[in-house]
Amino acid sequence: MAQRTREDALSRERIVEAxxxxxxxxxxxxxxxxxxxxxxxxxxxAIYWHVANKAxxxxxxTDSLISDALAVDPTGSPEEEIxxxxxxxxxxxxxxxxxxxxxxxxxxxxxxxxxxPRIFESIGQRVSALGVPEATWFTAxxxxxxxxxxxxxxxxxNVRVLDGVDRAEFLHAAASAWEDLDSGxxxxxxxxxxxxxxxxxxxxxxTGIDLILTGITAQGRD
Amino acid sequence: MAQRTREDALSRERIVEAxxxxxxxxxxxxxxxxxxxxxxxxxxxAIYWHVANKAxxxxxxTDSLISDALAVDPTGSPEEEIxxxxxxxxxxxxxxxxxxxxxxxxxxxxxxxxxxPRIFESIGQRVSALGVPEATWFTAxxxxxxxxxxxxxxxxxNVRVLDGVDRAEFLHAAASAWEDLDSGxxxxxxxxxxxxxxxxxxxxxxTGIDLILTGITAQGRD
DNA sequence: ACCTGAACACCGTTCAAGT
DNA sequence: ACCTGAACACCGTTCAAGT
Numbered sequence: 001m002a003q004r005t006r007e008d009a010l011s012r013e014r015i016v017e018a019x020x021x022x023x024x025x026x027x028x029x030x031x032x033x034x035x036x037x038x039x040x041x042x043x044x045x046a047i048y049w050h051v052a053n054k055a056x057x058x059x060x061x062t063d064s065l066i067s068d069a070l071a072v073d074p075t076g077s078p079e080e081e082i083x084x085x086x087x088x089x090x091x092x093x094x095x096x097x098x099x100x101x102x103x104x105x106x107x108x109x110x111x112x113x114x115x116x117p118r119i120f121e122s123i124g125q126r127v128s129a130l131g132v133p134e135a136t137w138f139t140a141x142x143x144x145x146x147x148x149x150x151x152x153x154x155x156x157x158n159v160r161v162l163d164g165v166d167r168a169e170f171l172h173a174a175a176s177a178w179e180d181l182d183s184g185x186x187x188x189x190x191x192x193x194x195x196x197x198x199x200x201x202x203x204x205x206x207t208g209i210d211l212i213l214t215g216i217t218a219q220g221r222d
Numbered sequence: 223m224a225q226r227t228r229e230d231a232l233s234r235e236r237i238v239e240a241x242x243x244x245x246x247x248x249x250x251x252x253x254x255x256x257x258x259x260x261x262x263x264x265x266x267x268a269i270y271w272h273v274a275n276k277a278x279x280x281x282x283x284t285d286s287l288i289s290d291a292l293a294v295d296p297t298g299s300p301e302e303e304i305x306x307x308x309x310x311x312x313x314x315x316x317x318x319x320x321x322x323x324x325x326x327x328x329x330x331x332x333x334x335x336x337x338x339p340r341i342f343e344s345i346g347q348r349v350s351a352l353g354v355p356e357a358t359w360f361t362a363x364x365x366x367x368x369x370x371x372x373x374x375x376x377x378x379x380n381v382r383v384l385d386g387v388d389r390a391e392f393l394h395a396a397a398s399a400w401e402d403l404d405s406g407x408x409x410x411x412x413x414x415x416x417x418x419x420x421x422x423x424x425x426x427x428x429t430g431i432d433l434i435l436t437g438i439t440a441q442g443r444d
Numbered sequence: 445a446c447c448t449g450a451a452c453a454c455c456g457t458t459c460a461a462g463t
Numbered sequence: 464a465c466c467t468g469a470a471c472a473c474c475g476t477t478c479a480a481g482t
Binding site for chain 4: 032033034044045048053054
């Protein structure tokens with residue numbers, strides 16, 4: 001193979017970039033060392049020169065996207081900044097659905113590795129500015145963070161399923177399926193089926209954030 | 223190989239049981255068709271006769287454990303039952319840390335597959351008994367469910383890391399590491415480091431549940 | 445210092461053959 | 464109907480060899 005020129009030289013950045021593209025295009029199954037070397041026109045050894053292993057590559061891809069979402073300019077009330085932050089993470093995960101699984105895997109591998117502390121720090125700074133007792137900060141931050149990633153993951157999963165399907169049609173079919181459920185076994189799912197038909201994902205997500213914010217300030221008062 | 227007797231005959235149940243044992247012993251990496259066939263003294267073909275593929279096997283293993291945790295006898299206030307339910311799931315995930323990753327994967331594969339609706343149903347039934355407006359049910363249930371799985375996953379990850387390590391010693395070291403953090407970059411993590419040193423995992427988890435319950439009833443009132 | 449590419453160990457899955 | 468076990472395609476990773 002010809003000598004690489006300065007322009008198409010490999011680098012950790014270019015590898016991570018290509019990995020993100022493959023993940024976006026075909027999910028976690030779309031990223032293998034075969035597809036990656038093909039796209040970068042190189043061999044596995046070249047990639048291992050820049051990156052220790054696949055786990056590190058996935059971590060780097062996750063890190064770069066989460067960092068972008070965490071960069072919120074401080075121009076609002078703590079509540080407002082929390083909403084902006086939450087929505088930014090929600091949308092990053094909607095755009096890159098594989099982030100959801102990847103964050104869970106990364107968390108299980110090293111709970112207080114590089115991503116989690118940065119997320120907690122970012123949310124926690126705003127929580128501590130809410131004026132609630134310091135003893136409640138960690139629980140409050142934790143409730144927000146877990147809700148954000150859980151709800152965003154659920155949404156991302158829906159987005160994946162909806163890929164190429166008409167959204168309204170799908171929701172209608174899903175809601176109808178729930179309404180037809182055995183009311184002995186699934187009375188709750190049956191009762192909320194109607195709401196599903198015409199809800200707005202972002203709006204519903206933010207309603208959840210507000211619910212938790214209400215809990216934080218209410219609990220902070222007793 | 224000798225003919226199987228009635229006693230050691232293979233069955234879907236026995237296979238799932240063995241899979242859970244392998245996952246408990248060595249995490250998701252511990253379960254392969256090689257280790258599974260070895261433990262069951264059989265060949266891969268025999269397993270594929272009872273189970274479609276590895277994903278279905280993992281789903282079945284997850285299902286069986288989550289079902290147990292969802293079986294709460296209805297002898298309390300909705301709030302109390304929600305706490306029992308939440309703690310049951312928390313402890314199931316602490317005992318089987320691989321459940322956390324597995325639930326995320328399963329969610330991403332089929333968001334409204336078999337597990338999610340049962341969890342939402344179980345929590346949702348109690349939420350609807352709280353006496354808050356029906357319009358808030360879904361968001362409230364969603365906030366609870368995502369917090370439970372997120373916090374339980376975080377805890378499970380900690381449990382994994384703590385395996386074989388002295389808990390108090392580890393927490394002390396971790397807290398000290400945070401206190402030493404650059405206060406310019408991680409002021410929040412630094413400020414809560416002290417709390418980490420002597421918190422009780424279950425107690426802190428339930429405080430989060432109560433925070434969300436407070437939010438649900440407070441928001442339901444306006 | 446950086447890259448090549450063949451080779452290795454291991455994985456999930458298939459399937460013709462047995463009982 | 465249920466099981467056996469060799470074989471297949473594919474995966475992440477290594478490493479001697481090149482420039």
